[in-house]
Amino acid sequence: MSFTGKYQLQSQENFEVFMKALGLSDDLAQKGKDIKSISEIEQDGKKFKVTVTTGSKVMKNEFTIGEEGDMELPNGQKVKALVQMEGNNKLVAKVNVGKGELTSITELNGDTLTNVMTMGDLCCKRISKRI
Structure with a gap:
């Protein structure tokens, strides 16, 4: 599945509580929760390009499955991340954010993309539909 x-x-x-815990300002977390972001994903085998547009903010990340790479978090922090694929429809990323480990699981079922981010006992869930 692509x-x-x-x-x-x-x-x-x-979303708001999770982004504040990541270090995003109250103002940006509040603005971000009200915007319907667009995620554009390009997959070429094990290589991925992900562009997330939230209002005027554009965040781009590129990674290869199974290889540690540089990523940008929504708060602008640059981190090292390792992304693995489980089955053919689930991406699991583990990131050290300084305050602990952030785990991001993105699962594609049909036209629904579900992203669950967990850090400690905090959890944020985002559901997107293919357009």
């Missing part, structure tokens, strides 16, 4: 496509955010849970 992740390639454009997805628009439909719903999210605990």
Whole structure:
């Protein structure tokens, strides 16, 4: 199953609290929760390009499955991340954010992309639909 496509955010849970815990300002976390971000994913085998546009903020990350690489978090922090694929529809990323480990699981089921981020006992869930 290919992740390639454009997805628009439909719903999210605990976004504001999670982003504040990551170090995003109250103002930016509040603005971000009200914007329906667009995620564009290009998959070429094990190589991925992910562009997330939230209002005027554009975040681009490129990674290869199984190889540690540089990534940018929503708060602008640059980190090393390792992304693995489970089955053919689930991406699991582990990132050391200084305050502990952040785990991001992105799963594609049909036209629905579900992203669950966990850091300690905090969890944020975002659901997007292919457009």
